[in-house]
Amino acid sequence: MDVDIGNALASVASPGVSRESLERLDEQVADAHERIEDGMADGEHGYEALNLPRRTDPDEIRRTVEPVADAEALLTVGIGGSALGAATITNALADDSETEAVSLDNIDPEWVSNHLDRLPLEDTAINVVSRSGTTAETLANFLTVREAFEDAGVDWTERTIVTTGESGPLRDLSDRHDLPSLKVPNGVPGRFSALSAVGMVAAAVCGHDLEALLEGAAAEAETLSGSLFDCPAYAYGATSYALDARGAGMNAMVPYAESLETYSEWFAQLWAESLGKDDLGQTPLRALGVTDQHSQLQLYRAGPRDKVVTFVTPRETDDRAIPDTEVDDLAYLGDATLGELLDAEFEATEASLAAAGRPNVRIELERVDEYELGGLLYGMEAACVLAGELYGVNTFEQPAVEWAKKATRGLLGGGEFEEADAVAEKTELRVER
Numbered sequence: 100m101d102v103d104i105g106n107a108l109a110s111v112a113s114p115g116v117s118r119e120s121l122e123r124l125d126e127q128v129a130d131a132h133e134r135i136e137d138g139m140a141d142g143e144h145g146y147e148a149l150n151l152p153r154r155t156d157p158d159e160i161r162r163t164v165e166p167v168a169d170a171e172a173l174l175t176v177g178i179g180g181s182a183l184g185a186a187t188i189t190n191a192l193a194d195d196s197e198t199e200a201v202s203l204d205n206i207d208p209e210w211v212s213n214h215l216d217r218l219p220l221e222d223t224a225i226n227v228v229s230r231s232g233t234t235a236e237t238l239a240n241f242l243t244v245r246e247a248f249e250d251a252g253v254d255w256t257e258r259t260i261v262t263t264g265e266s267g268p269l270r271d272l273s274d275r276h277d278l279p280s281l282k283v284p285n286g287v288p289g290r291f292s293a294l295s296a297v298g299m300v301a302a303a304v305c306g307h308d309l310e311a312l313l314e315g316a317a318a319e320a321e322t323l324s325g326s327l328f329d330c331p332a333y334a335y336g337a338t339s340y341a342l343d344a345r346g347a348g349m350n351a352m353v354p355y356a357e358s359l360e361t362y363s364e365w366f367a368q369l370w371a372e373s374l375g376k377d378d379l380g381q382t383p384l385r386a387l388g389v390t391d392q393h394s395q396l397q398l399y400r401a402g403p404r405d406k407v408v409t410f411v412t413p414r415e416t417d418d419r420a421i422p423d424t425e426v427d428d429l430a431y432l433g434d435a436t437l438g439e440l441l442d443a444e445f446e447a448t449e450a451s452l453a454a455a456g457r458p459n460v461r462i463e464l465e466r467v468d469e470y471e472l473g474g475l476l477y478g479m480e481a482a483c484v485l486a487g488e489l490y491g492v493n494t495f496e497q498p499a500v501e502w503a504k505k506a507t508r509g510l511l512g513g514g515e516f517e518e519a520d521a522v523a524e525k526t527e528l529r530v531e532r
């Protein structure tokens with residue numbers, strides 16, 4: 100990926116960061132990079148994720164999914180970091196696959212039932228993913244899916260691939276039924292695991308090029324260096340951090356490609372869960388170009404000066420001509436293609452924010468394919484790790500989320516958790532009809 104931070108400079112935007120401030124910040128980037136390199140070399144928790152392009156074995160993943168390769172549908176059962184990487188990859192590349200990929204990451208009963216009633220279960224693969232193997236939503240959905248397969252007379256054990264940690268309830272279940280399984284690599288938190296089996300099993304079932312995903316990521320890894328001016332990922336992480344310190348406490352991720360809509364969800368988890376600690380962190384917002392030009396852009400351009408907008412734009416896309424019309428005022432459209440209109444709208448929106456002095460950053464990809472996607476996922480992970488070093492937070496933990504997980508289990512009688520007591524202590528001020 101290439102990153103253009105010109106519209107985040109103080110000469111353009113407020114809040115903005117001056118070139119001099121970036122040069123001073125670059126000294127901290129150099130220190131942070133040393134820390135990151137050491138962490139990677141030692142395989143430390145979290146930093147190990149940045150080694151995945153060299154560690155993930157595509158052959159092992161392909162071999163494991165062999166029984167369900169090219170299924171008509173794929174049901175990924177997981178949540179958070181155990182679902183969003185797979186969904187980002189399969190949704191971005193959906194046009195190149197015959198397999199319909201569905202991510203069962205919510206437990207809304209109507210929604211779950213609709214999918215199970217609709218999908219051809221006899222030709223559906225189940226990809227169940229949980230690092231801990233204990234996440235209530237994932238296990239509840241898996242049990243539900245299993246039963247639906249049994250009710251339809253389909254042997255779920257023939258159609259299930261498990262990806263989980265070395266031990267835990269899901270590992271036990273997998274062993275008991277002798278299911279094909281893969282391991283979530285040690286030291287890799289869920290939201291940093293898209294380039295391991297966690298995200299790649301889905302890619303493999305859908306027939307995507309695993310090597311290209313990893314090569315794209317490896318090429319991005321090659322750019323990691325001691326200066327933000329030489330490394331797109333660090334340029335992004337450092338600029339976001341600097342803008343946040345100057346008041347841009349929100350970061351709106353706006354891809355100009357429908358296929359990247361889920362990528363914004365993945366980014367939101369990465370940024371929020373990694374950096375939202377110790378009263379620090381930048382709030383990720385999700386939007387989509389051009390759709391949200393006609394809803395959120397008003398706020399981004401004229402609301403509080405508390406945001407940076409991040410555009411993601413592929414340079415090349417498939418295109419489609421806009422047909423001529425008999426109406427003179429619309430003749431200009433007939434001379435263009437949908438792709439040209441999309442590009443023009445992107446450039447106009449970017450310029451409109453800059454003209455209003457609103458900071459924005461452009462991330463360019465060649466196109467949306469495996470190689471570029473691998474680079475984007477890796478690049479944003481590295482950006483996040485760098486930002487975590489600059490904030491001085493523990494990027495790789497998520498105690499606030501764990502708190503609610505424990506409270507839920509306590510409420511359901513899944514163990515003694517004092518967190519559950521807080522539910523009964525809720526303050527009420529009801530206004531009833």
Ligand SMILES: O=P(O)(O)OC[C@H]1O[C@H](O)[C@H](O)[C@@H](O)[C@@H]1O
Nearest residue numbers: 179180181229230231234289500
């Ligand atoms: O992979 P699992 O252990 O099932 O966890 C799934 C998700 O659970 C929690 O919400 C964590 O905060 C996420 O970081 C994690 O990705």
